Each structure stands twice: as structure tokens, then as C-alpha cells.
Amino acid sequence: MTAEDELAGIGRAVGWDLGAEREVLAGAASGSRVYRVRVDGMDAVLKVTTAGPGQSAARRELRFYQTLARQVPVTTPALLRHADDDNLTAILLSAHPPALPARDWDLPAWRRVAREVADLHSTPVPEQSSWLDTPWLQQILDRSSVDSAGAYWSRTEAAHRVDRVLEKPEALAAAVAATEDRFLHGDCHVGNLLGDGSRLVWADWQVAGVGKPAVDLAFLWSRAHADGAEPPYAAMVDEYLARSEIDKAALQRSLIAAELGVLLFGWPAFAAHRTQAERDRLTRRLIQLIEGWNRSA
Numbered sequence: 581m582t583a584e585d586e587l588a589g590i591g592r593a594v595g596w597d598l599g600a601e602r603e604v605l606a607g608a609a610s611g612s613r614v615y616r617v618r619v620d621g622m623d624a625v626l627k628v629t630t631a632g633p634g635q636s637a638a639r640r641e642l643r644f645y646q647t648l649a650r651q652v653p654v655t656t657p658a659l660l661r662h663a664d665d666d667n668l669t670a671i672l673l674s675a676h677p678p679a680l681p682a683r684d685w686d687l688p689a690w691r692r693v694a695r696e697v698a699d700l701h702s703t704p705v706p707e708q709s710s711w712l713d714t715p716w717l718q719q720i721l722d723r724s725s726v727d728s729a730g731a732y733w734s735r736t737e738a739a740h741r742v743d744r745v746l747e748k749p750e751a752l753a754a755a756v757a758a759t760e761d762r763f764l765h766g767d768c769h770v771g772n773l774l775g776d777g778s779r780l781v782w783a784d785w786q787v788a789g790v791g792k793p794a795v796d797l798a799f800l801w802s803r804a805h806a807d808g809a810e811p812p813y814a815a816m817v818d819e820y821l822a823r824s825e826i827d828k829a830a831l832q833r834s835l836i837a838a839e840l841g842v843l844l845f846g847w848p849a850f851a852a853h854r855t856q857a858e859r860d861r862l863t864r865r866l867i868q869l870i871e872g873w874n875r876s877a
């Protein structure tokens with residue numbers, strides 16, 4: 581089925597006229613389909629998730645836009661329309677230009693996102709149990725797959741350093757858990773940040789919820805670094821700390837642990853899609869982090 585047919589079907593299902601100019605946006609690794617559309621003469625983005633394993637995350641994102649979007653102190657797209665039934669969950673959002681690729685971010689841009697992460701984390705922690713399931717990064721630390729991590733990393737230059745960390749993966753989980761809960765974006769990477777002049781517009785709230793603050797910064801860093809960026813780590817920690825009541829040493833140690841967790845347990849499944857040069861870059865970052873981890877012990 582072409583995107584055109586697909587959208588016509590969705591339009592009929594939800595009763596919206598989705599206009600003629602349509603483009604399938606990149607991304608959508610989540611199982612959702614994301615389209616650029618024109619509705620009522622306005623540029624908009626339609627995100628559609630059909631019945632199946634992805635629909636609960638789609639409903640979580642819809643719930644976010646209906647409730648918490650008004651409370652978080654960062655800018656989000658506006659929810660223009662929505663539809664939700666047994667067959668599909670659809671949200672129509674205001675469209676915004678993409679942010680620059682991570683490699684092209686300058687120091688002020690990185691500082692700003694660190695401030696905005698801290699602002700987001702200052703959102704009062706919601707009490708409803710629906711926001712309380714453990715973020716994926718904490719889950720991979722709690723149930724770390726030591727064997728597959730070992731199998732991948734033992735074939736890299738980090739091999740002899742990795743063993744000691746993998747002997748005690750629970751120490752990483754404990755370091756991440758040592759800070760207080762915050763409201764997190766949960767999928768904090770540059771691809772989910774849109775730009776509108778001087779503001780960032782935060783998109784993709786499918787896995788938002790309560791968890792440990794290091795999760796957002798560590799994931800932002802890991803994805804950006806893998807994409808060739810050199811985020812100014814220390815400056816970003818300073819920006820974050822200036823807006824957040826959190827112990828500096830505990831935050832730093834939790835950030836090392838969380839980024840180690842992303843690399844050790846998250847990256848092996850994705851490394852196959854990366855070039856050898858990119859994989860070597862991940863390995864060098866892993867070695868740096870293990871050295872930092874050993875120093876902080």
C-alpha cells in the first residue's frame with residue numbers, strides 16, 4: 581500500500597481530511613507511522629499506531645499531550661486532534677522544523693538542552709501509577725544481559741576492561757538508582773528535538789514517565805556521541821546542577837553508570853547497523869567511561 585492509500589484509509593477511519601501534500605517522516609522505529617500532512621491549511625504531523633504491541637505507548641503519548649504537556653516547563657508540539665479506538669491511536673500535532681544534527685550543535689545549544697532537561701526534571705513527579713513504570717534504561721540495568729554484552733565487547737579493544745564491570749552489573753544499577761526520581765522524557769535524543777528559532781520543541785513522549793535523572797542525559801550523550809558529536813559533558817553537568825538540587829558527585833557517578841549501561845547493554849543490538857569506524861568510536865567512549873567508573877569507585 582502506498583503512503584497515499586494508507587493515509588486516505590486513516591483519514592476515513594478518523595473522519596479527518598488529511599489534505600493532499602503528504603510525506604512519510606523518517607524514524608518511527610517504535611512501530612508508529614509518522615506523516616507530514618496539511619490539515620485546514622496548516623502544516624501538521626500525524627502519528628498513527630495501529631492495534632498491537634505499540635498501542636499502549638501511543639496511548640501513553642496521547643495521555644501526555646492531554647494532561648502533562650500543560651505542566652512541563654518545556655515546549656512541546658500542540659495536540660490539534662486525536663482519535664483512539666480498538667483499531668488505532670492517532671495524534672495530529674503542530675509541525676516544527678527539525679533541530680540540527682547533533683554533530684552541528686555548538687556549545688550554547690548543548691548548554692541550552694542541559695538547562696531544558698533540568699527544567700523538565702523539575703516537573704512535579706506525577707502520582708498516577710500509569711507514569712511509574714521503570715524506564716527502559718533502568719530496566720536493562722536491572723536485568724542486564726551480561727552474556728550478550730560480553731559476547732559483543734569481548735571482540736573489541738575494550739575486552740579486558742569490560743570483564744570487571746560485567747562481574748558486578750548491579751553496581752551500575754545501584755549508582756543510577758542513588759539519585760531521586762524525576763519526571764523524564766525517556767527517549768531523549770537529538771532526533772526527538774525540534775527547533776523553532778530560539779526554542780527547542782520536545783517531541784515523542786511515548787516512554788515519558790518517572791525514573792532516575794541520569795537516564796535522559798546519558799541517552800542524549802550516547803546517541804549524540806555515536807552520531808559524531810562531542811557534547812561538552814562538564815559544561816552540561818554544570819548547567820544541569822545550577823537548576824537542580826542534586827549532589828554533584830552522585831549525579832556524575834550516576835551519569836557514568838547510565839551511559840555505561842547504554843553502551844554495554846543497549847548498543848550491541850544496534851552496532852551491526854553502524855560502520856566499523858562508528859563502532860570503534862563507541863569502543864573508545866566505553867574505555868573512557870570505564871576509566872571514569874573505576875576512578876569514581
Ligand SMILES: Nc1ncnc2c1ncn2[C@@H]1O[C@H](COP(=O)(O)OP(=O)(O)OP(=O)(O)O)[C@@H](O)[C@H]1O
Pocket residue numbers: 605606607608609610611612613614625627657673674675676677678771772774783784785786
Ligand atoms: N511535531 C512534529 N513536527 C515536525 N516533525 C516531527 C514532529 N513530530 C515528529 N516529527 C519527526 O518525525 C520523527 C518521528 O516522530 P516520533 O519520534 O514522534 O516517532 P517515533 O515513532 O517514536 O520515532 P522513533 O521511534 O524513530 O523515535 C521525529 O524524529 C521527527 O523528525
Ligand SMILES: [Mg+2]
Pocket residue numbers: 607608771772784
Ligand atoms: Mg522518535
